[in-house]
Amino acid sequence: xxxxxxxxxxxxxSAHTAWREQQLQAREAGRPEPAYPDIADTDVRKSIEGNxxxxxxxxxGDLTLFSPRASTMGxxxxxxxxxxxxxxxxxxxVARVAMLFPEHFACVAQLPQSPGQTVDACVAEVRRVAxxxxxxxxxxxxxxxxxxxxxxxxxxxxYPLYEALCEEQFPAMVHVSASQxxxxxxxxxxxxxxxxxxxxxxxxxxxxxxxxxxRLVIPHGGGAVPYHWGRYRGLADMxxxxxxxxxxxxxxxxxxxxxxxxxxxLLLNVIDPTNIxxxxxxxxxxxxxxxxxxxxxxxxxxxxxxxxxSDQERRAIYSDNVRRVYPRLDQMLAARS
Amino acid sequence: xxxxxxxxxxxxxSAHTAWREQQLQAREAGRPEPAYPDIADTDVRKSIEGNxxxxxxxxxGDLTLFSPRASTMGxxxxxxxxxxxxxxxxxxxVARVAMLFPEHFACVAQLPQSPGQTVDACVAEVRRVAxxxxxxxxxxxxxxxxxxxxxxxxxxxxYPLYEALCEEQFPAMVHVSASQxxxxxxxxxxxxxxxxxxxxxxxxxxxxxxxxxxRLVIPHGGGAVPYHWGRYRGLADMxxxxxxxxxxxxxxxxxxxxxxxxxxxLLLNVIDPTNIxxxxxxxxxxxxxxxxxxxxxxxxxxxxxxxxxSDQERRAIYSDNVRRVYPRLDQMLAARS
Numbered sequence: 001x002x003x004x005x006x007x008x009x010x011x012x013x014s015a016h017t018a019w020r021e022q023q024l025q026a027r028e029a030g031r032p033e034p035a036y037p038d039i040a041d042t043d044v045r046k047s048i049e050g051n052x053x054x055x056x057x058x059x060x061g062d063l064t065l066f067s068p069r070a071s072t073m074g075x076x077x078x079x080x081x082x083x084x085x086x087x088x089x090x091x092x093x094v095a096r097v098a099m100l101f102p103e104h105f106a107c108v109a110q111l112p113q114s115p116g117q118t119v120d121a122c123v124a125e126v127r128r129v130a131x132x133x134x135x136x137x138x139x140x141x142x143x144x145x146x147x148x149x150x151x152x153x154x155x156x157x158x159y160p161l162y163e164a165l166c167e168e169q170f171p172a173m174v175h176v177s178a179s180q181x182x183x184x185x186x187x188x189x190x191x192x193x194x195x196x197x198x199x200x201x202x203x204x205x206x207x208x209x210x211x212x213x214x215r216l217v218i219p220h221g222g223g224a225v226p227y228h229w230g231r232y233r234g235l236a237d238m239x240x241x242x243x244x245x246x247x248x249x250x251x252x253x254x255x256x257x258x259x260x261x262x263x264x265x266l267l268l269n270v271i272d273p274t275n276i277x278x279x280x281x282x283x284x285x286x287x288x289x290x291x292x293x294x295x296x297x298x299x300x301x302x303x304x305x306x307x308x309x310s311d312q313e314r315r316a317i318y319s320d321n322v323r324r325v326y327p328r329l330d331q332m333l334a335a336r337s
Numbered sequence: 338x339x340x341x342x343x344x345x346x347x348x349x350x351s352a353h354t355a356w357r358e359q360q361l362q363a364r365e366a367g368r369p370e371p372a373y374p375d376i377a378d379t380d381v382r383k384s385i386e387g388n389x390x391x392x393x394x395x396x397x398g399d400l401t402l403f404s405p406r407a408s409t410m411g412x413x414x415x416x417x418x419x420x421x422x423x424x425x426x427x428x429x430x431v432a433r434v435a436m437l438f439p440e441h442f443a444c445v446a447q448l449p450q451s452p453g454q455t456v457d458a459c460v461a462e463v464r465r466v467a468x469x470x471x472x473x474x475x476x477x478x479x480x481x482x483x484x485x486x487x488x489x490x491x492x493x494x495x496y497p498l499y500e501a502l503c504e505e506q507f508p509a510m511v512h513v514s515a516s517q518x519x520x521x522x523x524x525x526x527x528x529x530x531x532x533x534x535x536x537x538x539x540x541x542x543x544x545x546x547x548x549x550x551x552r553l554v555i556p557h558g559g560g561a562v563p564y565h566w567g568r569y570r571g572l573a574d575m576x577x578x579x580x581x582x583x584x585x586x587x588x589x590x591x592x593x594x595x596x597x598x599x600x601x602x603l604l605l606n607v608i609d610p611t612n613i614x615x616x617x618x619x620x621x622x623x624x625x626x627x628x629x630x631x632x633x634x635x636x637x638x639x640x641x642x643x644x645x646x647s648d649q650e651r652r653a654i655y656s657d658n659v660r661r662v663y664p665r666l667d668q669m670l671a672a673r674s
Contacts, residue, residue: 260567
């Protein structure tokens with residue numbers, strides 16, 4: 001079984017994204033939020049069948065952990081209440097995808113974060129989506145959208161959320177949204193910077209001493225981290241931290257969203273296979289075909305297939321690890337078979 | 338000949354760094370700046386002989402492009418005038434190192450940047466250090482120290498500086514200073530993020546159409562870029578930009594400050610050897626010995642030696658490329674021999 005831990009609903013029906021525009025305009029103008037539109041099952045179905053489902057099956061995948069589009073989480077837009085209602089309708093929409101295609105999608109939630117606000121609303125949404133059968137969440141380390149005004153992930157600000165995540169057996173993928181800072185291109189800089197930043201915060205701190213059960217997935221192959229693994233080992237040493245494997249790698253996992261063979265080879269060479277989850281972020285940041293290979297850049301399964309891995313390691317990356325990291329996914333799949 | 342393109346004066350005499358503290362306190366209190374201390378040649382000599390020079394010679398290097406310590410450039414501290422005087426004394430101090438050890442050090446300048454200010458003072462410093470025999474500059478894309486409030490490097494805000502750099506045949510290494518943002522560890526996140534961010538700004542823009550002679554060195558192995566080279570090729574395609582080799586790689590160079598063998602191997606595998614300059618940032622971010630190898634993490638020459646390169650490629654990385662990218666260095670070395 002091949003499970004993609006990193007898919008977003010980037011092809012959501014236009015009525016959904018149009019509502020978000022109307023919602024923000026209404027709040028800006030002090031009007032009540034508009035009613036959320038009726039979106040027919042056929043529209044949801046069509047948006048998936050022609051895109052993520054088609055590509056997943058063509059590429060030989062089986063199931064994707066599916067969350068609302070990262071770039072439109074937009075925690076920096078509107079206020080907390082806008083974030084709460086947008087988050088609920090967005091999570092409910094991915095839940096519909098999983099209801100329509102239960103064999104192929106399991107749900108991961110966005111959180112109703114908002115700059116400067118407590119994480120109370122996030123805790124409430126964790127409880128709500130746990131009831132709906134979700135298996136994890138995406139956590140934005142920079143809800144300001146590129147101004148990085150939130151405390152580091154190791155700060156006690158986040159602790160009530162981590163408590164809820166541990167109680168619900170939810171891992172969190174650390175994933176920013178769009179950038180409103182002109183210095184940072186979203187998918188070409190902000191995403192990777194966030195991955196790198198989050199990892200270093202975890203090296204500096206000692207979060208997993210307080211939350212040994214917490215599991216964080218750092219996407220996009222861990223940002224710059226595996227490429228600079230020597231730097232991180234050296235910095236941990238200089239900061240008086242234990243070996244990285246002991247200090248963070250019992251709780252941190254990288255996905256395979258690295259869009260060329262040499263990058264995947266480095267990731268698999270440097271990071272223990274038990275810390276790697278298969279992912280593609282398809283349909284996502286990079287949608288074209290690589291003229292050098294004739295295949296989609298984001299067809300990461302091809303790179304994993306071509307890498308020097310044992311069958312056991314490949315199986316770990318494709319399914320065993322993600323089932324271990326997302327216990328609710330494992331329970332769901334075990335109940336099915 | 339082995340030339341290290343990336344060394345900072347991280348071991349400057351304490352009287353120099355103490356003056357900076359006094360300077361900032363004086364400006365804060367509205368008092369005139371204190372007189373800069375007399376620092377004896379023996380103190381400068383000692384600070385180099387026991388550190389950068391000793392390690393360079395032990396490792397088989399010949400010459401280092403030497404600039405003031407990056408983390409203490411501190412463009413976000415004090416005001417423009419404080420930045421100007423601190424920059425001048427810092428550049429003058431590295432000039433003294435090169436006067437004392439002319440065979441082993443050539444000078445690269447910090448610039449008197451200050452958040453929200455024009456680059457006029459930077460242009461003046463470029464003219465001043467050109468007279469002093471410097472060969473290049475370090476350019477901080479985020480003088481705010483982690484708040485990223487400056488326009489992208491492709492913005493016309495920077496153009497007067499680029500004009501001066503081209504006129505003086507100065508390349509610029511894109512290098513941030515310390516981070517005052519608690520989200521970003523300086524050497525573990527801010528440095529690498531800046532490299533990644535700068536590269537993506539160059540992909541988005543079209544800077545080298547306006548400045549075909551401008552050369553930018555992106556340090557720390559290009560941040561996350563080579564590891565994600567497929568992502569950048571794909572993003573260039575999605576943004577309607579030409580092939581990266583044509584669009585940016587005639588003008589952009591990466592150093593070898595990547596502190597483990599697999600990272601260096603990836604860099605050399607993915608990036609054309611003509612775009613790579615040998616660098617170590619010694620004595621810098623990571624000062625320890627790697628228990629896995631028994632050698633210093635930042636002894637990057639070992640990794641380059643062990644990499645699969647032809648003699649010609651290795652010579653390009655060690656000296657030919659840096660002499661091409663820094664024409665004033667080439668002229669200096671040609672005049673000597």
